[in-house]
Amino acid sequence: MDTPSSPSSPSRVSGCRIQTLCLEGSEVRPVEIELQFTGGLMQRIVLTGLPGGAVREARDRIRGCLERLGLPVPRRSVLVNFAPADLPKSGNGFDLPLVLGLLVLGGTLSAESLRERVVFGELALDGRLRPVHGALRLALDARERGLRRVLLPAANAAEAALVDGLIVEGAETLTQALGILSGDAPAPIDTLTEAPMPRADLRDVRGQASGRRALEVAATGRHNLLLCGPPGTGKTMLATRLPSLLPALTEEQVLEVTALHGLLPHHTPRLQRHPPFRAPHHTVSRAGLVGGGRPLVPGELSLAHRGVLFLDEIAEFPRSLLEALRQPLEEHAVNVARVGGSARFAADLQLVGAMNPCPCGDWGHPRRGCRCTPTQIERYRRKLSAPLRDRFDLHVDLPVPDAHQLLDELPAEDSASVAARVGAARAVLDSAPPANLPAALKPRLERAITAFSLSGRAVARVCAVARSLAALDQRVELVAEDLDEALFFRRGLIEWTQPCGT
Ligand SMILES: [Zn+2]
Missing domain, CATH: 3.30.230.10 (Ribosomal Protein S5; domain 2)
Incomplete structure (x- = not known):
């Protein structure tokens, strides 16, 4: 002064x-x-x-x-x-x-x-x-x-x-x-209202054993998950229940996520205690997804930081938008071009995609026939580029549930029970450095690398999924079953991209 x-x-x-x-x-x-x-x-x-x-x-x-x-x-x-x-x-x-x-x-x-x-x-x-x-x-x-x-x-x-x-x-x-x-006492400060807890519960999902298993594994290791199946198989139901399996954020993460959401203009601030779940529509703009605009605001990728980004009908998103996901998925942050340089927003998210098996949706349906030509199906599936598919660790083909599953199934396990297993598995993962693949399992993985032409990234992700599977069984060491199940979840992606006969 x-x-x-x-x-x-x-x-x-x-x-x-x-x-x-x-x-x-x-x-x-x-x-x-x-x-x-x-x-x-x-x-x-x-x-x-x-x-x-x-x-x-x-x-x-x-x-x-x-x-x-x-x-x-x-x-x-x-x-x-x-x-x-x-x-x-x-x-x-x-x-x-x-x-x-x-x-x-x-x-x-x-x-x-x-x-x-x-x-x-x-x-x-x-x-x-x-x-x-x-x-x-x-x-x-x-x-x-x-x-x-x-x-x-x-x-x-x-x-x-x-x-x-x-x-x-x-x-x-x-x-x-x-x-x-000039010395007056400021007015007392209210407590910030909390964002609502995720309410959708896994007990509402009937059948879909492999979908439920994949969701549990995805929640354990924060793996990216692609759900594929005809309309009505419960892809969206499963995806929207992932937040109910995730542990609450740490105090530091609460501040980080609340601060990120607070960057949106005209936004009522809420305390974000739980991992956010964002589900933008496929008509979202590039700035809406990645971030940008004036004032410069975070996009859906950053609003899903420490939580889940769900892209329903993922094949309907413009290819340029899907390709924009690749860099943030690797770097856990997004760079947005702006006047005079670029700005960086955190974007450490878990990606969940859902799509139909073909443009009409009925490919593989037990009672309805697919009306698409092989060329149409191939073009539809190729909307997800190979590098983007590589970033999905788990791929699940959801079957159409039969009448028995819909009506007679015993009450399904609820989210709280699964979340408890996820929490225990995460404790195992946090307790020790990532376990290497035992020498006895290496020939098994080598055969898979050759048979399915796995990339280096794919191999690393298969091993990460195998570690999550072991942790769900309260083990650090990997066994053959972990590797086989991880490859089962990855194989869907490989077979899915092969030419299909209809
Ligand atoms: Zn079709």
């Missing part, structure tokens, strides 16, 4: 600096706002340092708000510089730091009161503070930077208060914010 002052006695200063934070995708950059009187008497506010459209509009909004509240508008021109200059400033969070800076220049507020505080919020003309998106991400970053206090709109306070060790001050209005800065 240029001139020392105290909270009790604001004094006239010729310039001041205010710290705030700016979102760039899911990353946070510190921004320093420098305000200084210039010579002119035009009462202009001149912005420099790559301010975005929303920031430029803030200038008029702030002036209107100050006049309406009867607060002093600087009577000389003010130069406002956003530093660093090479970072484009977007978002709606700059209003509050900017107006507080003007009040410091005008002598209404002491510069000292803003020390050690990070400030952000959007200002309405009547002085109310509107929430910003990404408040939790900003608060997490503020703590990492050693800042102790954050002053923000009251609607963002519950999110920011999830961060331990940070004093969160929520204000409904600019007047309340000024009160807090």
Whole structure:
């Protein structure tokens, strides 16, 4: 600060600096706002340092708000510089730091009161503070930077208060914010509402033993799963029950996932205790799936971070979108091109795809005949490229259930029982480094590599699935049955791509 002052006695200063934070995708950059009187008497506010459209509009909004509240508008021109200059400033969070800076220049507020505080919020003309998106991400970053206090709109306070060790001050209005800065106690903060628990239960699924088994294995090792079968075989029912088998997120993951979801504008923040389940329609845009747009927001791939991305009718998705999945599935993050570089969003997800066996859906149906030509079927199946198919660890062909299975089956096992086995198996996987394939099983795997032309990636995934199968049996060491079952789940993918006679 240029001139020392105290909270009790604001004094006239010729310039001041205010710290705030700016979102760039899911990353946070510190921004320093420098305000200084210039010579002119035009009462202009001149912005420099790559301010975005929303920031430029803030200038008029702030002036209107100050006049309406009867607060002093600087009577000389003010130069406002956003530093660093090479970072484009977007978002709606700059209003509050900017107006507080003007009040410091005008002598209404002491510069000292803003020390050690990070400030952000959007200002309405009547002085109310509107929430910003990404408040939790900003608060997490503020703590990492050693800042102790954050002053923000009251609607963002519950999110920011999830961060331990940070004093969160929520204000409904600019007047309340000024009160807090001069020593008033901020309003109590509500607890953030939790996102609902997954309710769909596996007990509703009749028959489909191999589908249920694959779901349990997928939940254990977070394996990608492709479900294939005629309409009505329960592909969607199975997929939507995967979240009920997954353990709750750790405290660290809860913050990570909640912060990612909080980056969506106009989104009601919810505490994400459970792995998210996202199921975009095949008409989703590229930005909707991968991320992008203005402001830069995460796509479905990132909203499924630490959870499940379910692509129903996966063959109906444009091929370019499906190919865009490959890199995030390897890197657990997605890079989104933006002006002046790229932004990175976390995307550590489990992919579940569902599709019909052929365009009409009846290929392999015991009672209905498929009407597709072999060429149509082959073209349909090739919509999933070989590299993408390679990334599915488990492939299940779901048979059409017969009347006996639908009506007479004993009550099926519920999700809680399966989830308990999954939890126990994950404990086995976490207890030891991944077991190598025993020497006795190597000839078996070699035969499979030759017979099915398995790629290096496929072999690694077969071994990972075998480890999950062993863990479900409370073992670390692999036995022949684990390898055979893992190959059974992989073989579906291989045979499925062979030319089919109908
Ligand atoms: Zn067909």
